[in-house]
Amino acid sequence: MSNKLTKVENPVLIVEGKQADNERLKAESDFLRGTILEDLQDRMTGGFTADNFQLIRTHGMYQQDDRDIRAERQKQKLEPLHNVMLRARLPGGIISTDQWLAIDKFADEYTSYGSIRLTTRQTFQFHGVLKPNIKLMHQTLNSVGLDSIATAGDVNRNVLCTSNPVESELHQEAYEWAIKLSEHLLPKTRAYAEIWLDEERVETTEGEEVEPILGSNYLPRKFKTTVVIPPNNDIDVHANDLNFVAISENGKLIGFNVLVGGGLAMTHGDNSTYPRCADDFGFIPKEKALDVAAAVVTTQRDWGNRVNRKNAKTKYTLDRVGADAFRAEVEERAGVKFEDSRPYEFTHRGDSFGWVAGIDGKEHLTLFIENGRILDLDGVPTGNKALKTGMLEIAKIHKGDFRLTANQNLIVAGVAPEDKATIEKIAREHGLISDKVSNQRMSSMACVAFPTCPLAMAEAERYLPGLVDDVEAILEKNNLKDESIILRVTGCPNGCGRAMLAEIGLVGKGPGKYNMYLGSDLAGSRVPKLYKENVDEAMILSEIDALTARWSAERNDNEAFGDFVIRAGIVEQVIVSFRDFHHA
Structure with a gap:
């Protein structure tokens, strides 16, 4: 799939028409304050009313x-x-053990589910927090140096960074850039501190620009940014609006290739919506990263579609105005000229499980957390079900930190060699390490879906474990026991579980029904194609059985499943334009 920049004849830079109601909402919000404080004091309802229902997302x-x-x-x-679900801001996914102890305690005492949920945005979520406890939740986070500013809504969200535990020096510098990008692109309004932390409001002076990057109406739609260290595309760069691919020389970061315009969300039945891989704009020295980030964001702010929210993401702006015009505007605003992209290659995705030695003499343990759900199953911390208790016990003694991955897993990072045996013993005793977990299970992922997500059309998190059981049996039957397929399930087409970068992606269509997509690659640079529409769970298993039988019998040496289904003509590879996704 080509990422060559495109030109558009007579591009429409600004979409004219009646703006979406969210634009009114943001303009009238007093820079994201709304009447949230008044709603908090209303005990007649457990929810938020009117505009505040949307504003709390920011x-x-x-x-x-x-x-x-x-x-x-x-x-x-x-x-x-x-109730509310809160998503913390955790650029790069690194969290200290003291912070973990605090969030564990809050999850125990004040959430309906008692769990900590690791997400595909490399952070954690609380689920089921009732209105009387919301302010306490924010103050608890603040007490340990955390917050949830701009992890949802029409802003730049949590910035991802490769969780690479091996090249420690390069990772540390890349991680620091993830933090800088997060801070640079945050809303500058003090609404969060005033509402949740009781900070006294300081009135702005006449003519003072409150939001120099995001603007008074913020962005047309959500915006996602990443920093990635090749060769591991563990954060799926093509799922994001803005990506900085780290380029190093002699182990030192010298700059970034900048990829713009990725996104996976679409709407069933609306062919004007589609997944799209990001375009490679070229190389910049690292010193220009913040300027380029601000230029991309402000260009999208000014050119993005504020009339139709379904076409408001950066990917649609690029296709409407042409990627070459967008890049030229970014160059002008940032005062930089993109150089030719430096060579790099993504050879794999996902996380490397088990112990890995870093170049700093420390050990790093990557734990597989199915669906990212850290919970003592059945509420009983016994046997091999006590994941949450196990993490708590590790946090009490671990001298390093934890790194959350964009694949819903967790790294116990920076373990001194003398502590390795103790931490492994705790992990095994509590089911955080199991030699019985298959390659297939570790290659599978799902979004939350039912019972909490209001957008869910079908099950995902609760469906995946049993589905993997069945797929494991199918692979063994077809002599593929040690192989795996990148398998992802989402409850709706909004892209949270990144099914549209899977070798097999199941996208919820209705109760027990899914659209089945095939054909992404191991590098995560190819959008899969629709194979079967609105199929039930029995048909899904039947199709996987038939397809893996062919894969086993007809594959080339070490040929991945996604590459096989394309080579065999089961689905087509070429998408000339992502706008033709539904027809190609």
């Missing part, structure tokens, strides 16, 4: 309810059991 929260009991509560003439 403070890192989504209002949800338990959909498993929604119908029963309606029968009882009760409103849905409103």
Whole structure:
């Protein structure tokens, strides 16, 4: 799939028409304050009302309810059991053990599910926090140096960074750039501190520019940024608006190749929406990274579609105005000329599980956390089910830090050799390490979906473990026991589980029904194609069985499943334009 920059004849830089209501909402929000404080004091409802339902997203929260009991509560003439999900801001995914102890305690005492959820955005989420505990939640985070500013809404969200534990010096510098990018692109309004931390408001002076990068109406749509260290594309660069691919010489970071315009979300039945891989704009020295980031964001701010939110992401702006015009605008705003991209290659995705030695003499243990859900199953911390208790015990003694990965896993990083045996013993005793976990299970991922996500059309997190059981049996039957397929399930087409960069991607269409996509590659640079539409779980297994039988019998040496289905003509590879995704 080519990422060659495109030209558009007579590009439309600004989309004219009646703006989406979210634009009114942001303009009238008093820089994201709204009337959230008043809503917090309203005990007649467990939820947030009117515009505040949307505004709390820019403070890192989504209002949800338990959909498993929604119908029963309606029968009882009760409103849905409103609560919020909070997503923390954790650029690069690094968290200290003291911070972990604090979030573990809060999850135990103040969330409905008692769990810590690791996400594909390389951070953690609390689920099921009731209104009386929301302010305490933010103050708890603040007390250990954390927050949830701009982890949702029309802003730049949590900045990802490769979790690479081996090249420690290069990773440290890349991680520091992830922090700088996060801070540079944050909203500058003090709304978060005033509402949740009781900071006194200081009025702005006349003519003072509150949001020099994001603007008074913020961005047209959500925006995602990453820093990645080849050869491991463990953060899926092509799923994001802005990506900095680290280029090094002699182990030292010298600059970045900049990729712009990736995104996976689409809408069922709307062919104007589609997944898209990012375009490579070229190389910049590292000193220009913040200027280029601001230029990309402000160009999208000014040119993005504020009329139709379904076409408001950066990927649609690039296709409307042409990637070459967008790049030229970025160059002008940043005062830089992109050089030719420096050579790099992504050879794999995902995480390397088990112990890995770093160049600093420290050891790093990557733990597989199925679906990212850290919980003592059944609420009983016994046997091999006590994942949450196990992490708590490790946090009490670990002298390094934890690194959350963009694949919902966790690295116990910076372990001194003399502590290695003790930490492994705790991990094994609590089920955080199991020799029975297959390659297939470690290559599979799902979004949250039911019962909490209001957008879910089908199961994902709760469906995946059993699905993997069945796929493992199919692979063994077809003499592929030690092989794996990048398998991802999402409850809707909004892209949270990155199914549209999977070798097999299942996208929820309705209860028990999914669209089945095939054909991404191991590097994560190819969008899969629709293979079967609206299929049930039995048909999914039947198709996987038939396809893996062919893969086993017809594959070339070490040929990955995604490459095989394209070479065999099961799905087509070539997408001339991502806008033709639904037809190619």
